[in-house]
Amino acid sequence: MGVDVGFDMVPRLSNGIVDRHNWDRFINFIKECYKDDDQVEIKPNYFLFKVGEHPMLPFEGHKFLRFSSKITWNIGSYIDRVTSIARAHFGSRVRVWDESAYQSGHYDWHEVHESLRSYEQTDEAEIHDSTDPRKELGLPLFEIKDIPGKGKGLIALSNIPQGTRILCEKPILTAGPMPPDALDRVLAGKLKALSKVEQRQFLSLHNNHPGKYPFRGIFKTNALPCGPGSSVGGVYPMSCFINHSCLPNSHNNWNAAAEHETTHAIRPIKIGEEVTISYDRGGPSTVRQDFLKKAFGFHCNCSGCTLPPSELQASDTRRLLIQDLDNSIGDLDRMATSPEKSLEDCRLLLQALKDEFNGYAGASIARFYYDAFQISIAHGDQARASVFAERAYEARVICEGEDSPSTQRAHSLALRPPDHFSFGLYSMKWKTTREDIPKALTTAQFEKWLFREQS
Numbered sequence: 001m002g003v004d005v006g007f008d009m010v011p012r013l014s015n016g017i018v019d020r021h022n023w024d025r026f027i028n029f030i031k032e033c034y035k036d037d038d039q040v041e042i043k044p045n046y047f048l049f050k051v052g053e054h055p056m057l058p059f060e061g062h063k064f065l066r067f068s069s070k071i072t073w074n075i076g077s078y079i080d081r082v083t084s085i086a087r088a089h090f091g092s093r094v095r096v097w098d099e100s101a102y103q104s105g106h107y108d109w110h111e112v113h114e115s116l117r118s119y120e121q122t123d124e125a126e127i128h129d130s131t132d133p134r135k136e137l138g139l140p141l142f143e144i145k146d147i148p149g150k151g152k153g154l155i156a157l158s159n160i161p162q163g164t165r166i167l168c169e170k171p172i173l174t175a176g177p178m179p180p181d182a183l184d185r186v187l188a189g190k191l192k193a194l195s196k197v198e199q200r201q202f203l204s205l206h207n208n209h210p211g212k213y214p215f216r217g218i219f220k221t222n223a224l225p226c227g228p229g230s231s232v233g234g235v236y237p238m239s240c241f242i243n244h245s246c247l248p249n250s251h252n253n254w255n256a257a258a259e260h261e262t263t264h265a266i267r268p269i270k271i272g273e274e275v276t277i278s279y280d281r282g283g284p285s286t287v288r289q290d291f292l293k294k295a296f297g298f299h300c301n302c303s304g305c306t307l308p309p310s311e312l313q314a315s316d317t318r319r320l321l322i323q324d325l326d327n328s329i330g331d332l333d334r335m336a337t338s339p340e341k342s343l344e345d346c347r348l349l350l351q352a353l354k355d356e357f358n359g360y361a362g363a364s365i366a367r368f369y370y371d372a373f374q375i376s377i378a379h380g381d382q383a384r385a386s387v388f389a390e391r392a393y394e395a396r397v398i399c400e401g402e403d404s405p406s407t408q409r410a411h412s413l414a415l416r417p418p419d420h421f422s423f424g425l426y427s428m429k430w431k432t433t434r435e436d437i438p439k440a441l442t443t444a445q446f447e448k449w450l451f452r453e454q455s
């Protein structure tokens with residue numbers, strides 16, 4: 001017998017880039033604190049504290065639920081110190097409990113023992129990440145190669161973890177919309193002013209529209225919009241070699257502040273795999289196929305378009321659902337009068353995106369968490385707005401990096417939701433503060449609270 005004391009991580013950490021980064025900092029801190037202590041042993045996958053009941057801290061934070069032990073003569077100072085370091089890194093997520101004060105932990109012991117067992121196994125992707133010498137040495141992550149049926153494309157030379165910045169480039173040139181002859185003339189003028197190397201880079205790009213206006217043809221085939229919906233396009237030395245997939249593994253983004261284009265891995269990419277982005281505008285496979293044929297002159301044979309018939313039908317249904325939900329979330333009258341319905345649509349849409357993109361929906365996830373933020377803050381709910389903005393931030397870090405203005409904006413809104421212009425715009429009927437974010441719910445309960453689901 002005896003009483004247990006310790007802390008639980010509530011809600012548990014995700015395997016996303018932000019939580020991983022915070023956990024790594026915490027683990028490094030622990031390592032530094034106990035580097036001269038024989039009672040703390042570094043095992044391949046975790047720290048083992050050889051006091052009390054030998055509590056452990058794994059190197060992979062998403063596996064961690066609890067640090068605790070029965071009270072013995074030598075454990076107290078270890079529990080206290082690890083708890084205060086954890087608190088400094090994770091704040092109110094660290095839930096302290098003490099059975100001698102009639103408090104019990106948040107998780108049941110079955111869950112905790114399962115998490116402890118998982119410490120022994122290392123995730124396959126992480127083995128690749130940590131042992132890949134190319135990444136360590138800063139060597140190129142890809143090569144440009146001929147790809148059957150697609151012209152050239154980018155092939156990964158190493159395993160690329162989610163969130164990695166694969167490319168960051170300034171445009172060779174940019175241009176806005178204008179009639180074909182004028183565009184060709186403008187481009188010819190811009191080309192003349194470039195260096196020989198840049199001229200060669202531009203002229204080596206693919207042209208889907210050969211004929212009267214060769215410069216315009218190259219531009220139309222390759223230009224990436226300078227921001228969502230922008231009519232100005234930019235042409236890049238390497239980013240323009242990235243081919244399309246309807247289930248892309250990467251996301252490209254124009255950073256207006258830095259005036260550069262980035263490409264980030266939105267899911268882990270295996271060595272030898274092609275790096276892909278999406279050129280399409282959504283919708284079911286036939287609509288995507290028509291668009292890609294008309295705008296880019298190819299028939300898409302990506303893994304999303306070549307699913308077996310029943311799976312393709314399910315995917316098409318999800319894509320239509322995503323479009324319908326997107327439209328209804330954009331209805332401002334509904335957001336004002338029935339915000340709970342708009343929020344429910346966000347929940348359904350996020351679930352449909354996760355199902356359709358196998359958990360890696362990239363920037364769409366950030367966009368719809370931001371919609372959920374707007375719905376909440378427009379009715380005065382700072383608590384939920386803050387959580388939604390934090391999730392939009394985490395998704396943006398993966399797709400665009402910390403230096404993107406949208407990422408930074410999501411981060412500051414997570415800290416100060418009322419800074420948003422629409423704070424209380426429709427009502428204050430959901431009024432809360434950030435202090436009202438619940439701290440003692442299970443993950444499932446927390447999600448229900450977040451989306452205001454009736455139980």
Ligand SMILES: C[S@@+](CC[C@H](N)C(=O)[O-])C[C@H]1O[C@@H](n2cnc3c(N)ncnc32)[C@H](O)[C@@H]1O
Binds near residue numbers: 150
């Ligand atoms: C921006 S370029 C991409 C690089 C191009 N493959 C090259 O060799 O320069 C766009 C063109 O690449 C080709 N392409 C891109 N994605 C493709 C895909 N999934 N299947 C076949 N062709 C593709 C099409 O010809 C398209 O017009």
